[in-house]
Amino acid sequence: MRLHDLKPTPGSxxxxxxxARGISGKRGKxxxxxxKGQGARSGGGKGxxxxxxxxxxxxxxxxxxxxxxxxxxxYQEVNTWLLESTFEDGDTVDPVVLEEKGLxxxxxxxxxxxxxxxxxxxxxxxxxxxTKSAKEKIEAKGGTAExxxxxxxxxxxxxxxxxxxxxxxxxxxxAERSE
Numbered sequence: 001m002r003l004h005d006l007k008p009t010p011g012s013x014x015x016x017x018x019x020a021r022g023i024s025g026k027r028g029k030x031x032x033x034x035x036k037g038q039g040a041r042s043g044g045g046k047g048x049x050x051x052x053x054x055x056x057x058x059x060x061x062x063x064x065x066x067x068x069x070x071x072x073x074x075y076q077e078v079n080t081w082l083l084e085s086t087f088e089d090g091d092t093v094d095p096v097v098l099e100e101k102g103l104x105x106x107x108x109x110x111x112x113x114x115x116x117x118x119x120x121x122x123x124x125x126x127x128x129x130x131t132k133s134a135k136e137k138i139e140a141k142g143g144t145a146e147x148x149x150x151x152x153x154x155x156x157x158x159x160x161x162x163x164x165x166x167x168x169x170x171x172x173x174x175a176e177r178s179e
Contacts, residue, residue: 076104080137081117094126110150
């Protein structure tokens with residue numbers, strides 16, 4: 001078989017409709033555009049949101065680009081230099097303690113620990129997210145970086161404030177769910 005032997009499957013190739021090629025054809029004379037008027041002219045028709053002269057919906061709405069993702073997790077960020085200046089050696093740091101110290105606004109929302117600044121103290125840090133450098137700095141001083149899960153509640157990402165037993169009752173581990 002050669003390249004010149006190849007042929008398309010019968011019925012797979014259709015002839016292109018050639019509009020305005022004489023009055024005898026299906027799309028002759030006005031070529032399916034009707035008689036006169038805006039749509040019959042070349043370049044006819046208005047823009048994508050023309051509403052017959054009425055102020056278009058796009059122009060009636062306030063000018064705002066993009067959209068707000070309702071499922072985006074917004075993290076409250078805390079740098080390691082803040083942990084250094086706020087906590088003592090051997091302290092346990094979690095979202096509730098961070099809120100009490102005034103480093104975050106609400107412990108119900110997710111917390112991220114960032115690696116900006118030095119850390120010289122051994123801390124046990126519990127947060128929803130750690131940057132690579134922050135985790136390295138905490139563990140280099142003998143501390144532990146424990147990641148807490150982020151649960152989506154309603155329309156915004158929040159961390160559930162539930163006792164451990166209640167949380168396990170509502171959200172059983174994945175192994176138990178499959179049974």
